[in-house]
Amino acid sequence: MNDEFHIHHFVEDGMNSDTTVQQVTQFREIFGDKFQVGVSLARYTSARVGGPAEMFVVVKRAKGLQTAVSLAYNCNIPYFILGGGSNILVSDAGISGLVIMNKAKAVSFRHSGAHMVCTAESGMNLSSLARQCIAKGLGGLEWAIGVPGTVGGAVVGNSGAHGGDMNGNLLAATIWEPGKGARVYSNEEMQYAYRDSALKREQSRPVSRRVVLTAELKLTPEPVEVLMARAEGFTARRKQTQPAGASVGSMFKTRLIITPVISLNRPD
Numbered sequence: 001m002n003d004e005f006h007i008h009h010f011v012e013d014g015m016n017s018d019t020t021v022q023q024v025t026q027f028r029e030i031f032g033d034k035f036q037v038g039v040s041l042a043r044y045t046s047a048r049v050g051g052p053a054e055m056f057v058v059v060k061r062a063k064g065l066q067t068a069v070s071l072a073y074n075c076n077i078p079y080f081i082l083g084g085g086s087n088i089l090v091s092d093a094g095i096s097g098l099v100i101m102n103k104a105k106a107v108s109f110r111h112s113g114a115h116m117v118c119t120a121e122s123g124m125n126l127s128s129l130a131r132q133c134i135a136k137g138l139g140g141l142e143w144a145i146g147v148p149g150t151v152g153g154a155v156v157g158n159s160g161a162h163g164g165d166m167n168g169n170l171l172a173a174t175i176w177e178p179g180k181g182a183r184v185y186s187n188e189e190m191q192y193a194y195r196d197s198a199l200k201r202e203q204s205r206p207v208s209r210r211v212v213l214t215a216e217l218k219l220t221p222e223p224v225e226v227l228m229a230r231a232e233g234f235t236a237r238r239k240q241t242q243p244a245g246a247s248v249g250s251m252f253k254t255r256l257i258i259t260p261v262i263s264l265n266r267p268d
């Protein structure tokens with residue numbers, strides 16, 4: 001697909017609007033070849049189905065995520081954050097506006113009294129982060145071994161397994177809000193419930209959703225062997241109960257939203 005045309009999309013009030021060649025040029029100037037138009041999303045979702053993103057950008061740092069989403073918002077372009085694609089179904093019609101593929105993966109650790117705090121960018125793979133923590137002798141995130149997706153997706157959906165969940169780990173999250181910018185949210189402000197949060201409840205909005213940039217997770221020092229044994233137990237249990245290969249997992253609830261994407265919700 002080439003850019004020499006007007007890309008049609010819908011703005012929040014339901015009016016039809018045009019994304020101009022100038023806007024495409026603006027994105028391309030900032031993001032270079034990380035920005036493309038007409039990218040098939042099928043290969044980026046666990047379900048391996050779905051049409052194209054009208055516009056698509058890959059971001060590698062939280063700052064880039066904020067830049068992309070701010071620019072889309074300022075240009076009145078609907079945006080959709082794509083994490084690991086493990087809890088969405090994209091229709092064959094694709095997604096209007098900008099899909100931001102979140103590959104912001106920086107992670108750091110600091111002491112906080114008897115605990116450690118891990119600050120992870122929201123595009124970090126959750127399962128990889130859990131493995132990294134285990135290798136460092138930091139306990140608390142073993143439940144996340146084998147849970148597909150990103151830290152951001154887990155913060156939004158309050159992912160969990162084996163009795164743990166994001167609510168139990170999250171101390172705070174830096175979240176960008178349309179028209180307001182980024183600020184730190186406390187755990188309480190996330191209003192967590194079972195596989196649900198304040199952010200997830202607003203997902204039915206076609207645009208103007210809040211975006212998780214980074215998350216601060218509480219961890220507790222424990223012997224590596226203990227953590228590894230616990231993680232292996234969880235992995236064995238998952239292997240017994242879930243099929244291998246491409247899968248959408250087991251869904252028990254779907255939430256239909258106006259953009260042609262369905263967010264899934266499933267039991268552990």
Ligand SMILES: Cc1cc2nc3c(=O)[nH]c(=O)nc-3n(C[C@H](O)[C@H](O)[C@H](O)COP(=O)(O)OP(=O)(O)OC[C@H]3O[C@@H](n4cnc5c(N)ncnc54)[C@H](O)[C@@H]3O)c2cc1C
Pocket residue numbers: 046080081082083084085086087088102122123146147148149150151152153154155156157158159160161195203210211212213242247248249250263266267268
């Ligand atoms: C085989 C399989 C097994 C699974 N097992 C479990 C399980 O045991 N426990 C469990 O809880 N879940 C499970 N899931 C579901 C999935 O792993 C979680 O829902 C996961 O947290 C989704 O993260 P993601 O990055 O893939 O999100 P995506 O699917 O990419 O996105 C989901 C939603 O979150 C939004 N989003 C993503 N990142 C951000 C961000 N940074 N800021 C704002 N919004 C964002 C997206 O826009 C979208 O609306 C499973 C899924 C599969 C396919």
